[in-house]
Amino acid sequence: MTTINQSLTFKIAGEREINRVGYGAMQLTGNGVFGEVADRENAKKVLQEAITLGVNFIDTADAYGPHFNESLIADALHAYRADLLIATKGGFERPGPNQWVPNGNPEFISKNIEGSLERLKVDSIDLWQLHRIDPKVPVEDTLAPVLEAVKAGKIKHFGLSEVSIAEVERVQKTIPVVSVQNLYNLGERKWEDLIDYTNENGITFIPWFPLASGPQKLADKIEAIAHKHNATTAQIALAWLLKRSPNILLIPGTKSIGHLYENTKAGEIELTQEEYDQLDK
Template sequence: METKQSLTYKLGGQLEINRLGYGAMQLTGTGVFGEVADRENAKKVLQSAVASGVNFIDTAEAYGPKLNESLIADALYPYKKDLVIATKGGFNRPGPNQWVPNGRPDYIRENIEGSLQRLKVDTIDLWQLHRFDPAVPVEETLGPVVEAVKAGKIRYVGLSEVNIEQIERAEKVIPIVSVQNLYNLGNRQWEEILDYTAKRNMAFIPWFPLASGPDKLAEKIDRIAAKHGATTSQIALAWLLKRSANILLIPGTKSIDHLEENLQSARIELSEEEFAELSK
C-alpha cells in the first residue's frame, strides 16, 4: 500500500512548515528591479497566501533590491505566529536583470542588518547566501553570518545554487539546513544535490519550480493532468512534492487566482506509475 506523502517539513528539525510555500520574487518591478507595479494587489496576494495556509515565504535583499522585504512587512506585519520568512543576501543589483555576487563581510553584515529592519523582525528564521562570490573565500563571507547566529539575529542558515563541495566547505564554518537550487520537472541538472540534501536531512528549495519541461513531456503531462482535472503547472508541482519529502516549494505569482491554483497542487498525489512516467 502506498503511504500518503507528508505535506509538512521540519526545517532544521524544529520549524514545522507547509511544503507548499510562496516565493515573493515576482512582487517587484521588471527585471526584479524597482517597486511592484500594483502594490495593493501585491499586498493582497501575500495576505491571501497566508490566509490560505502558506507559512513559508521566500524573499531576498536583492529583490527590488530591498523593496520586496519592506512589502512583506507592510502586508503581513504583525506576523502570524507560525509564519517562517526566509531571506537571502550577497548580491549587488546595479540595474534590472543584473546580479553581481558580493560576498564581502561588510556587505553581508549590512544585508543582514537591513533585512532585520525591513522585515521588522528580531530574528531571521532562515538566512541564505544567495551565491558564493568567486572573489571572496566563503569562510570570510560567512563570518558575519556566524556572528549573527550567535547574537540571535539568524536562526538557521541556507545556501543557494551550490554543489556538494561548496555545501561541505560552508558546513565547516556553520551548520547548513537548506539548499535552494534550480530544479523542476524539465531541468534536473541538480539531481545529485537533491539526493544529497535528502540524505543529510536538509531542505531542498527548488527555484523556478513551475517549469514543466521540454515538449517531449507535454503529451504525458497533458494526459496525467486531464486524469486529475488539473493544470500542467499543478502536475509539475505535484511531481516535485512526490519526488522527495525534503522539497519545499516556493512558486511565485502576482495573481490571487494563480496562487490558489498553485496551492491546490498539494491535493494532487500522483500514482507511482504516473510519477515514473514523468520521471523518465
C-alpha cells in the same frame, strides 16, 4: 497502481514544521526584479491571501527590488503569525534590472543582514540564505558576519543557494546548513545527486523556478495526467516535485490570486508511482 501517502509538511532543521507548498515573493517587484511592484495593493492582497490559504513559508531576498520586496512583506503581514517562517537572502548587488552581481565581501554581507532585519521588522531572521557564493572571496570570510549574527541571535538558521555538494560540505565546516535553494524542475534536472544528498542529511531542498513543466517531449504525458486529476500542467509539475523527495519545499511565485489558488491546491494532488515514473525521464 499504488497511490503514495504524501506528507505535506516538513520540519526545517528538524524543528520548524512548515507546509511544503510555500510562496516565493520574487515576482512582487518591478520589471527585471528591479524597483517597486506596479500594483502594490494587489501584491499585499496576494501575500495576505497566501497566509489565509495555509502558506507559512515565504521566500524573499535583499536583492529583490532591491529592498522593496522585504518592505512589502512587512507592510502586508506584520505583525507576523507565530507559525510563519520568512526566509530571506543576501550576497547580490543589483546595479540594474536583470543584473545580479555576487558580493561576498563581509562588510556587504553584514549590511545585508542588518537591512533585512530592519525592513522585515524583526529582531531575528528565521532563515538567512547566502544568495550566491562569491568566487572572488573565500566563503569562510563571507560567513564571518553571518556567524556573528547567529551568535547575537539575529539569525536562527542558515541556508545556501545554487551550490554543489562539495560547497555544502565546505560551508558545513563553518556553519550548519539547514537548506539549499537550487534551480530544479521537470525540465532542469542537474541537481539530482544534491537532492538525494540533502534528503539523506536532513537538509531542506528548495527548488527555484519550480513551475517549469519540462521539455516538449513530456507535454502529452503531462496533459494526460493533468486531465486525469482535473488539474493544470503547472499543478502537475509541482505535484511531481512533491513526490520527488520528502525534503522538497516549493516556493512558486505569482502576482495573481487565481494562480495562487492553483499553486496551493497542487499539494492535494497525489501522483501514482506510475504517473511519476512517466515524467521521470
